[in-house]
Amino acid sequence: LTAESYPQVKRQDFCQITPQAVDFFKSVVGESAVVTDPDDLLFYNEDQMRKYRGQSSLCVKPKTTQQVSEIVKYCHEHKLALVPQGGNTGLVGGSVPVFDEIVLSLSGMNKIRSFDHTSGILKADAGLILENADNFLAEKGYIFPLDLGAKGSCHIGGNVAANAGGLRLLRYGSLHGSVLGLEVVLPDGTIYDSMNALRKDNTGYDLKQLFIGSEGTLGVITGVSILCPARPKAVNIAFLGLESYEAVQNTFKRARSELCEILSAFEFMDRQSQWQAKRFLKTLHPLAQDDPDVDVPEYPFYVLIETSGSCKEHDDAKLETFLESVMEDGTVADGVVSQDESQLKTLWTWREGISEASNMDGGVYKYDVSLPLPVMYDLIEVLRARLDEHGLRSISDASKPVVDVVGYGHIGDGNVHVNVVVREYNKTVEKCLEPYVYQWISDHHGSISAEHGLGFQKKNYIGYSKSEVEIALMKDIKSKFDPQGIMNPYKSSSAEANGSRFD
Numbered sequence: 437l438t439a440e441s442y443p444q445v446k447r448q449d450f451c452q453i454t455p456q457a458v459d460f461f462k463s464v465v466g467e468s469a470v471v472t473d474p475d476d477l478l479f480y481n482e483d484q485m486r487k488y489r490g491q492s493s494l495c496v497k498p499k500t501t502q503q504v505s506e507i508v509k510y511c512h513e514h515k516l517a518l519v520p521q522g523g524n525t526g527l528v529g530g531s532v533p534v535f536d537e538i539v540l541s542l543s544g545m546n547k548i549r550s551f552d553h554t555s556g557i558l559k560a561d562a563g564l565i566l567e568n569a570d571n572f573l574a575e576k577g578y579i580f581p582l583d584l585g586a587k588g589s590c591h592i593g594g595n596v597a598a599n600a601g602g603l604r605l606l607r608y609g610s611l612h613g614s615v616l617g618l619e620v621v622l623p624d625g626t627i628y629d630s631m632n633a634l635r636k637d638n639t640g641y642d643l644k645q646l647f648i649g650s651e652g653t654l655g656v657i658t659g660v661s662i663l664c665p666a667r668p669k670a671v672n673i674a675f676l677g678l679e680s681y682e683a684v685q686n687t688f689k690r691a692r693s694e695l696c697e698i699l700s701a702f703e704f705m706d707r708q709s710q711w712q713a714k715r716f717l718k719t720l721h722p723l724a725q726d727d728p729d730v731d732v733p734e735y736p737f738y739v740l741i742e743t744s745g746s747c748k749e750h751d752d753a754k755l756e757t758f759l760e761s762v763m764e765d766g767t768v769a770d771g772v773v774s775q776d777e778s779q780l781k782t783l784w785t786w787r788e789g790i791s792e793a794s795n796m797d798g799g800v801y802k803y804d805v806s807l808p809l810p811v812m813y814d815l816i817e818v819l820r821a822r823l824d825e826h827g828l829r830s831i832s833d834a835s836k837p838v839v840d841v842v843g844y845g846h847i848g849d850g851n852v853h854v855n856v857v858v859r860e861y862n863k864t865v866e867k868c869l870e871p872y873v874y875q876w877i878s879d880h881h882g883s884i885s886a887e888h889g890l891g892f893q894k895k896n897y898i899g900y901s902k903s904e905v906e907i908a909l910m911k912d913i914k915s916k917f918d919p920q921g922i923m924n925p926y927k928s929s930s931a932e933a934n935g936s937r938f939d
């Protein structure tokens with residue numbers, strides 16, 4: 437790949453990496469923590485959707501905050517641009533370089549620093565993998581207040597930088613509430629430290645909040661201090677089939693009132709998403725009733741309801757009463773309830789697997805949207821109709837670029853994921869979708885990014901969700917923290933032109 441990968445984006449006036457710079461970084465982190473081999477660099481240059489690819493010739497993997505500080509200070513003094521990278525599971529092209537920015541990978545910083553058994557406060561390096569954090573906590577009777585499909589690869593620092601929402605936000609709230617402190621290396625190398633982890637501290641502005649969701653544009657998060665809840669002792673899952681979107685909304689309303697304090701997740705999926713997952717997982721659908729001839733049952737919608745509590749008998753009884761009532765009055769058409777731990781995992785797979793399944797045909801355009809519940813599914817129907825009008829969609833006709841539009845997500849949080857599954861990335865499809873989709877979301881008072889962030893994909897569309905006053909304030913904050921713009925350039929709203937490498 438050449439600089440022509442993003443012809444409409446201009447490389448900013450940063451300096452080039454010199455042999456002296458590489459030697460300096462080696463002297464800080466050691467030779468083995470500096471990656472320069474082009475084959476090895478591909479992992480750091482390319483995002484996991486294989487949609488965005490930069491051309492960095494250097495990835496540095498520090499092991500301590502002090503090392504991060506020395507690296508960033510050097511970049512600041514020599515005007516070298518860099519991209520902080522966690523597990524590289526982000527879905528908006530924010531975690532990879534655009535041109536030749538240095539990749540600063542946090543993967544070498546993965547230690548637990550401390551855990552307080554009484555308060556449940558965990559302090560850890562930013563590069564700790566989310567699943568490892570949760571496994572550690574499980575042994576202590578606690579749970580990480582965030583869960584998502586990429587847990588085996590993403591870092592807790594990456595989660596904070598992205599302000600990831602995930603599958604447990606309904607129960608545990610956003611990271612803006614559970615993160616108690618951060619350690620961040622600022623763009624000039626200064627170390628900001630608020631790891632003291634007080635639950636209450638009203639001495640001035642709550643600065644750590646600025647870094648939560650800053651997508652690597654304000655500094656490198658090196659440490660996270662987070663409040664972890666007690667691990668629920670009883671967990672149940674019901675996987676249900678429903679006849680209409682209205683029934684989905686009614687079931688949600690009923691679940692909130694009748695399952696109340698034990699409701700821990702309420703996820704929804706349309707039939708198209710299940711069909712996509714079925715082709716990917718190649719196993720029997722949970723509602724296929726052991727009949728291998730059933731592909732995906734005919735229900736247009738499915739929901740996954742999770743309950744978590746401290747008393748199994750109580751939760752079982754409550755869930756049973758709820759399910760009886762919603763099935764008797766016809767709100768829910770069909771369903772299964774997990775019987776054991778392994779079934780619990782299998783049921784989650786049909787929800788968590790959709791994201792990856794959507795990328796199995798050659799490409800995917802992902803829109804991660806907040807919308808008022810009543811109009812949420814309209815967006816998917818509107819997009820299907822629009823693609824049909826333009827003759828672009830067919831499940832069976834391989835000459836059409838779009839396979840289908842699938843809808844699923846955290847309906848309990850007012851967040852839908854729209855995945856336009858394509859056989860290959862295609863400018864005609866992209867132009868048909870964008871900016872139309874963003875305008876539609878804005879017209880319906882939603883947000884163009886509920887949880888994945890702006891990244892490289894959406895930074896130029898921020899105006900569909902934020903006012904000029906808000907954008908101006910963000911630009912001021914960015915230039916205050918990072919006057920040279922070296923920290924994850926081309927990603928913040930102050931950056932120029934949008935682009936994908938398939939232009």
Ligand code: FAD
Nearest residue numbers: 522523524525526530585591593594597600601602652657
């Ligand atoms: P990366 O992808 O490496 O980086 C993400 C952004 O944060 C980039 O802008 C990067 O520059 C910055 N960054 C990373 N680490 C640091 C750091 N230490 N300091 C400063 N900046 C940093 N997201 C959700 O919100 N909810 C979901 O349910 C969800 N499910 C997913 C399921 C799958 C299968 C996949 C592939 C992704 C999913 N995501 C989800 C998207 C993604 O946001 C999360 O996977 C995760 O939060 C990203 O963490 P990461 O360590 O991989 O960060």
Ligand code: 2HG
Nearest residue numbers: 585788791802845853855
């Ligand atoms: C999910 O909820 C993730 O599964 C990924 O946020 C969504 O891939 C997507 O669009």
Ligand code: ZN
Nearest residue numbers: 602846853887
């Ligand atoms: Zn999600």
